[in-house]
Amino acid sequence: MGLRVYNSLTKRKEEFVPIKEGRVNMYVCGVTVYDVCHIGHARANIVFDVIYRYLQSAGYEVKYVRNFTDIDDKIINRANEAGKPCREITTRYIKEFNDDMSRLNLKKPTIEPRATQHIPDMINTIKTLVEKGHAYVIEGNVFFSVESFSEYGKLSSRSMDELLAGARVAVDERKRNPLDFALWKASKPSEPKWESPWGEGRPGWHIECSTMSAKYLGNTFDIHGGGKDLIFPHHENEIAQSECSTGQKFVNYWLHNGFVNINSEKMSKSLKNFFTIKDVLKEYHPEVVRMFLISNHYRSPIDFTDNNLRETKGNLDRCYTMLKLLKEKLSAKEGADAAQSFDAAKALKGRAASFMDSIKEAMNDDFNTAVSISILFELVRLTNRYISAPEFSVCAGSKQILGAVKERLNSFADIFGILTYDPDAYLSEEKSEALSKLGISESDILKLIQERADARRDKDFARADAVRDKLINHGIILEDTAQGTKWKAKT
RNA sequence: GGCGGUGUAGCCAAGUUGGCUAAGGCAGAGGUCUGCAAAACCUCGAUCCAUCGGUUCGAAUCCGUUCACCGCCUCCA
Known part of the structure; x- marks a missing residue:
């Protein structure tokens, strides 16, 4: 039996049939580079890393694209706080991201495009949307008109009425429909800006993924992935932009990974209950983290304890x-x-x-x-x-x-x-990590092991056991083997 | 309020397009090994899959009820 995947769009498992036999084109939403990554980012990236590796091992030639969002409100805010240019912030966090991912043994995607390197492409996509009547311009801003796309809401399976009923966000009065979203934002004086037919500005969040995925993978491609939280609005908006600009189906299979929970609650920046990858790697070997994150099914939540x-x-x-x-x-x-x-x-x-x-x-x-x-x-x-x-x-x-x-x-x-x-190498690394935590040196341990060996030779088992107990109290466990006595740290 | 998900042994957890003995891990009990341990290995656990009812020759798996928890509808992997 061949590969079957759960498709978020149809909400069922489907037989996987690539557009071109033997090839898979896959796009996964990457990170916005304004801060260090947490363990939730680790899960998403590891899940798709394993999918990438598995597809390759199954014989597919995989083109894997994962972007960096390097222009965004959060980046601008962070840059203002730090009094540094955005460029400095994004450069730093791209490096941090790469360090984290390489420590976690992730394979490099085929292409890692950055939003700021595709501004002219995005402008072209937006121009097309305006020309086709799917977008409108107001005071240097370009908005996507959700009413122009009858299938809007198909991924998150909600109608526009339902979306409106639940809307909790303050509405920009200039929009024709509260659900319309920005394709292009007029820039404020101190913000990064690019020339465009609508004046100086910067792209909205969603347009980069539509534009870059089409550029590298084609108008229609096989797999699009990301965290469950991206289903709405991000992926819904991507579908709207892409299908309206190309007139073709955007993605065949949508894959979404579940969250990492802390005490059964979603980990998130706003709840401030997150662990960074760097913090976790101080305590656990990278392969422990990897193994933990793939020990559950990728769509289920996983409790990080x-x-x-x-x-x-x-x-x-x-x-x-x-x-x-x-x-x-x-x-x-x-x-x-x-x-x-x-x-x-x-x-x-x-x-x-x-x-x-x-x-x-x-x-x-x-x-x-x-x-x-x-x-x-x-x-x-x-x-x-x-x-x-x-x-x-x-x-x-x-x-x-x-x-x-x-x-x-x-x-x-x-x-x-x-x-x-x-x-x-793995086991000795574990040992030395443990030693630094337990506060006992290897030479002390070896001395005590020798002391115990002497006692055992003399059949003085009481003394031998006393030595062993002493080591146990230090978190050291002994194993008598044919090759002599070995020690390891209690886990 | 709307939409969606989850509820399986003490704990974590797979299975949920109906049908072989309900994976695997942790903890626990007994055993082999050992001076005793440790490690490793062997054996043991849910007549039952939140609840009630239904469909069916047959359901943890489908339908409906109730309860509980969680997520999305706002930036978010």
Whole structure:
């Protein structure tokens, strides 16, 4: 079965059929660059990053466009507050955004256009809308006339009457209809401005996406994404602008991700209950954040709590612990070849063989990352079971099985962007992070481990256990293994 | 007020275009291993999917009722 996606426009899952076979054109609304990004931005961008990666792995050639809104009221306000030019603000926050996204291991989109670099294109779109009678000019402002577009409201499934009834915003008296929105705004003296047929001004918010998506992806393209909060008015207005200016259908599939909640409430700037990506990354490894954000279905809300993040960290650690074991076995010296026909071997071999098909099945069902992760856990468990089975030994046959597992995990990592580190690097990084928090040095730990080893050698278990308890009180847990005693931090 | 979404084991959560044993994780219990632990592995949990009623041979999944929570209608991923 092929890919099926939930389309916000039709409100149902549909078979995904690209306009051009084997190619996908996708546009995702990016950020307005006036502040650092919060974890909600992380979710939206990670969700579409995984979709981008998955489509590529499914064999599509994907053109992925994600914009930067670098001219906007909020930017102007921020610039005025700081007494700096807008350009300085946007340059800084574009850099901050790129830093955050690269730490979270997001792939670069194919094109990242900026609004201010497409002003002439936007002016052309607006001109067309005015010529076709979908927009009107008042005192240097250009407004889109929603009444000129009979399908206005189709994405948010509301009629204009309903929208008007709920309107809570102060109405600009100059508009013909309160729902009309600005395509071009006459600029005030200190604001950034560009020449236009209507005088000096700047573009409205929505026009950039209509213009830039058409420029890079064509009048009609396959996927348009963004957060649920953009459905109205942003995406509704994009549809109106684009379909009126081109006379063609704008987008075939609309995808919207759910919110990140804090204590079950939407996280937002106005509620001041947000966490920035940088703050979160101080506490958690980037892959923990990624794994957490893809552990739910992308359309569902996800509750951002310390408890949930810690649980995810425990799961990721378990995966890396298995990867480390896998790495050790694969590089260990081979013994005499042994039959791989015991239960644990057969089960793992079967799972490894069907692994990618199962992932594909899950992802083909509207990008079900939650199920994908459950499939990963199953592979991890079966691998651990295999390696710890009494019949297991390192030999040509077992290396072949483990090599197959490793290969599957690499494919998994390519799609989901987690489990991409060398396990030793990941685990030692976790250890040193923990040490700095626990306030105990590694040499102290090793000294105590030696002390305990001496006591154990003397069969003085009371003293050995006392040493271990002391370490537990410091948040250090010991593991006695065939290769000696190892330590790790309590999660 | 209008529109939309959600309600599944102690907790997180998938499944919701009706039909194999209701995924997976955390916590918990027992076991294997261990001097004892830890890790890993094994076993155990919802006769039931907010509520009431209906459709059907068959529903967590469809229809209607009630209750609760959330989002959008304002900048917002």
